[in-house]
Amino acid sequence: METPALDIDLPDDLRAMRAAARRFTERELEPWAQEIDRLGEIPPGVFELMQKNGYCGMRLPVEYGGGGLTLFQYCIALEEFSRLHRAFTIAANYSSGMTPMALVRHGTPAHKDRFLRGFATGRLKSGFALTEPDAGSDAAGMRTNAQRRGDRWVLNGRKHYISGGHVADVIMVMAVTDPDKRARGGITAFLVEPGMPGFSVTRVDTTIATDAIKLAELTFADCELPDSAVVGEVGNGFKVAMGSLNDGRMSVSCSCVGAAESLVERSIEHVKTRRTFGKLLAERQAIQWMLADSAVDIAAARALCYDVLRRIERGEKVGSAGSMCKLFCSEMVGRVADRAVQIHGGMGVIRGFPVERFYRDVRHYRVGEGASEIQRIVIARDLLRGVKIDD
Ligand SMILES: Cc1cc2nc3c(=O)[nH]c(=O)nc-3n(C[C@H](O)[C@H](O)[C@H](O)COP(=O)(O)OP(=O)(O)OC[C@H]3O[C@@H](n4cnc5c(N)ncnc54)[C@H](O)[C@@H]3O)c2cc1C
The missing domain is CATH 1.20.140.10 (Butyryl-CoA Dehydrogenase, subunit A, domain 3)
Structure with a gap:
């Protein structure tokens, strides 16, 4: 709003970030807002446009093709997107939200090479799965578990209300690996990808909000995972998240x-x-x-x-x-x-x-x-x- 009462002291880099994001939102994203409502989803064209203009993988390191933005700069961009349509903040989160940032902080070089580059090019979308039917606010009460069988982990359980879980190319799933320790060293973060045997999307919910936001139920039935699917250390999943x-x-x-x-x-x-x-x-x-x-x-x-x-x-x-x-x-x-x-x-x-x-x-x-x-x-x-x- 153009009033001095609402002006706030911001350094030049953030003012420039705001101006660029506002221009992009008003000139480039605007025509897509109605299309998103008409389709009830975020079409690929939005991701292509965001990628072309440097708004995919905004927070990822530059060496992996990201924008290297600080949290403050990222938040300024989201503030501008949300002036138009909530869907654009969701699109940004697929490549700079919880899972991408957990991989930046805790991923192996192989994770980073494979996934961060994919997020930055807009080719991959991420999901994050913590909530379960019997464990929402009380996430540490989760039942999804992963047990060691030979050289594999075997994942069983159900997650729900997972944003974009039905379209995600990689999902960070939290599971109990030590029932005695739970939140204190007994929960581990695993990367699960569509097509893995035992993993399926069993329901997709629409909500009170725009249909571009859908929440998925994910089921894991003896879903086998290699050690390389673990993010961070075994038992440290809560810290990772x-x-x-x-x-x-x-x-x-x-x-x-x-x-x-x-x-x-x-x-x-x-x-x-x-x-x-x-x-x-x-x-x-x-x-x-x-x-x-x-x-x-x-x-x-x-x-x-x-x-x-x-x-x-x-x-x-x-x-x-x-x-x-x-x-x-x-x-x-x-x-x-x-x-x-x-x-x-x-x-x-x-x-x-x-x-x-x-x-x-x-x-x-x-x-x-x-x-x-x-x-x-x-x-x-x-x-x-x-x-x-x-x-
Ligand atoms: C749009 C949207 C997107 C989401 N995306 C994801 C996602 O991507 N990944 C994911 O894992 N989850 C996701 N969630 C799930 C979300 O994290 C949970 O809905 C939330 O944590 C609440 O859990 P619940 O729905 O089980 O409610 P409950 O835990 O059953 O809580 C119900 C109500 O009781 C209140 N309450 C609970 N405990 C207490 C207490 N001790 N004292 C007082 N009040 C209490 C809560 O605040 C709430 O108002 C999403 C949810 C929404 C709405």
């Missing part, structure tokens, strides 16, 4: 900021032309106050996120600050979307109208990547360090 946790929280948070800003801009456009009882909606105090509340929400969210991203960039430990961002931003965008629908009246609930899509799309943010309640638990534990909490 949790290492990318702050990345995920920050990228979701900034996506919320971008979506919220877009909703307010669309609302401002609307109230400047819509008349009721002989006056513009923009002249009504009830409407002005909704816009003002949303602007304050966005400014607070952005300031919080950028401060935490700066600290992460400086290598500081941020404790539960990533959870604070995820909690505040995901709830903030819900409030902003609700006000935007109200401001648009009937138009705000008509299928196919962007505000209505945003309203549905942003509801995910309070559940995925650790629900709001779980973020509150993380923050409270940080505050109450030293107090024994049993649950």
Whole structure:
């Protein structure tokens, strides 16, 4: 939004990143937004376009064909994409999300050579499988297990709600390898690829949001894996996954900021032309106050996120600050979307109208990547360090 009240101090590299990502989004991605809604999926053309313009594998090292972006720079790009359509942030995550970044940090040279290059060229998509029917927030309670049989691992179990699990070319699957230790050294990360015997996609769920986001159920029935499928050390799977946790929280948070800003801009456009009882909606105090509340929400969210991203960039430990961002931003965008629908009246609930899509799309943010309640638990534990909490 073009107002000094919402401006924020940013170094030149990030301003340039924002300007380039905004240009790309408005000029190149814009025509694809409707196509994505029409098809209910992200067509290959989007990945080709992103790759051609340097937006595939943004966070991967340059030596593997990636963009070498910092988390802050990546988050700025996601903020811009999410101003248009949530699907573009999903597309970016396939090549720079949890699994690619776990491979950057813990992968063997062979993993990096094979997969990172594939992500950077837009040829490969990644998935990450932690959640199970009986283990969601309480992920350490997972039942999927891998047992040693000769020189192989044999994987059995079921994961669900896996983003893009039905189209992923490689999925990092978390499984119990030592039931006595579980989260404390008994969970291992494995790479599973489609076509491996014993691995199948057994269901694909659509959700309240755009059909471009689909969640898959994955079943493993005596799925045999070689040692080379292990990411990091055996038993260290939770560490491998949790290492990318702050990345995920920050990228979701900034996506919320971008979506919220877009909703307010669309609302401002609307109230400047819509008349009721002989006056513009923009002249009504009830409407002005909704816009003002949303602007304050966005400014607070952005300031919080950028401060935490700066600290992460400086290598500081941020404790539960990533959870604070995820909690505040995901709830903030819900409030902003609700006000935007109200401001648009009937138009705000008509299928196919962007505000209505945003309203549905942003509801995910309070559940995925650790629900709001779980973020509150993380923050409270940080505050109450030293107090024994049993649950
Ligand atoms: C859009 C989307 C994409 C997703 N993508 C992936 C993916 O790619 N990979 C993957 O592994 N998972 C994925 N998930 C799954 C997601 O991580 C889980 O849905 C989430 O962790 C919550 O688990 P659950 O659905 O089992 O809910 P539950 O754990 O059953 O929780 C239900 C409710 O109870 C609350 N709750 C739980 N425990 C407590 C407690 N101790 N105190 C208070 N409240 C509590 C929760 O916050 C929630 O509101 C995705 C989910 C969504 C919505």
